[in-house]
Amino acid sequence: MSKIPQSERLYDLSKLRHMAGDDNAFVVRMVKMFLEQTPESLAQIDQNFKAGNLAQVRTISHKMKPSIDFMGIESLKNEIRQIEALADEGDPNNALPPLLKQLNAIALQVCEQLKLEL
């Protein structure tokens, strides 16, 4: 059972669980991988954005997509796609900073919640 009430949970592992069947070890492995990779990816995005390297921002956000989808993080599903698209276009209207801030905040919060779950 989850230690976090459903209403506060920012993720939904039902898709992953459905795929894994009874294999809880697989779910745990994937969650651990998410916990390892996400902070790393967020740091890289931050770094590259600051350096003006939007192509890298695009590549990394592109790679984050499947994990966000599979972990059922609804509040980032559209955002991560927007970030990818904006980075690809070179962010002409300077719309990236607030989105990146949101990505960072929610993703880290998900990580905290998931740690409790484990």
Place this chain on the structure above:
Amino acid sequence: MDNLKIFIVEDDEWYGEILEYHLSLNPDYEVYKYTNGKALVENLYRNPSVVTLDYSLPDMQCEAVMKRIKKFNPEIPIIIISGQENVSTAVNLLKEGAYDYITKDDDTKDRVWNTIKNIQENLKLKTELSNLREEISNKYEFSNSIKGNSKAIQRVFNLMEKAAKTNITVSITGETGTGKELVAKAIHYNSKLQAKPLVTVNVAAIPNELIESELFGHEKGAFTGANTRRIGKFEEANKGTIFLDEIGEMDISMQAKLLRVLQEKEVTRIGGNNTVKLDVRVIVATHRNLSEEVQKGNFREDLYYRLLGLPIELPPLRERGNDMLHLAKYFSDEFCKENGMPKMPLSATGQEKLMKYAWPGNVRELKAVVELAAVMANGDHIEADDIRFNSSRGMSDLLLEETTLKDYTDKIIYHFLDKYDNNVLLVARKLDIGKSTIYRMLKRA
């Protein structure tokens, strides 16, 4: 079939993990994961059955990886998995030989699953096909298809081997039932065209008015009843062998058309304008003596020389000495095996009876006679009485027995007695002999 070895090449660990996990759920799949192109190339020697390839790898271009895989083994199906939906990239990759192009989304793993399932089915069919091909070529191995040790048949083997080594046209002659079609098949399945089609056309079995479209095909609407386009036998046999059986029965006007096709090495479907280049090995067979037919004006001389190529004349069974007994034993053994019966060897008298007979229907007749005898036999041997000949050429066979005039006379009298219910007076009248001749004969017996 062995397990399907799937190589996943994916630099996104998360995605690779999902894919690996999902595919591993199938117990028939052995899944390996690599995170870059170089690692895959280094492991190709392990012979993957399928490769799923991420389009954007960190170290190598996708196209370059594909080339390396194709160079290693062009048969390995490659599934490209890409984060971007770019139609032109997809089309290009498919043109380069990718098996499928799948974009990364929620359904990817299911689509990959389905694609691999299709590949597995395909591989199964391919294996089955190559097994069948092998079986066929074993079946038509010279010594398996045609049996015999006689000099006459050894000479045929020798010619068949020569015929199989090249693409020379072969003309097979021989009486009915000597195995002309078997020889044609054996040549094809022992030649380097063995994996290519062998198309057999029995010229005698096709009405004259249909044979042209049968051989050369026709376009839709070429004549009344031509509702669809039809590919002719020559086109069907392209790159392989066409076997024209009973070529001697071909109509003289059709012979001219056939000659043209053979000379030009191209065919035009009836009602069509485009010619199709032909690269076909030709084997013909006939029970007629074609050079005689040429002299009689029934067969075109130019076509005769074009088709003569390497002539193989199959000896009639009566000239093959002991082969007949070998064959009889072989047919009887095969028949008994197929029908779950114990082996049924020929008795000495049975063998003698077979050896005396002329076999106008050759090996085909021998097979039928032996199989019938195996059925009719009551004991554990085939006796002379079990062997019945049903030849349609009664008189000439009777003469081939080469017995004494007295024996012949007896045979004739017995035949008529049988026919007329042992009415001696009637038979005597029919044969214009005295009734005492008949009584004397019966007494002797």
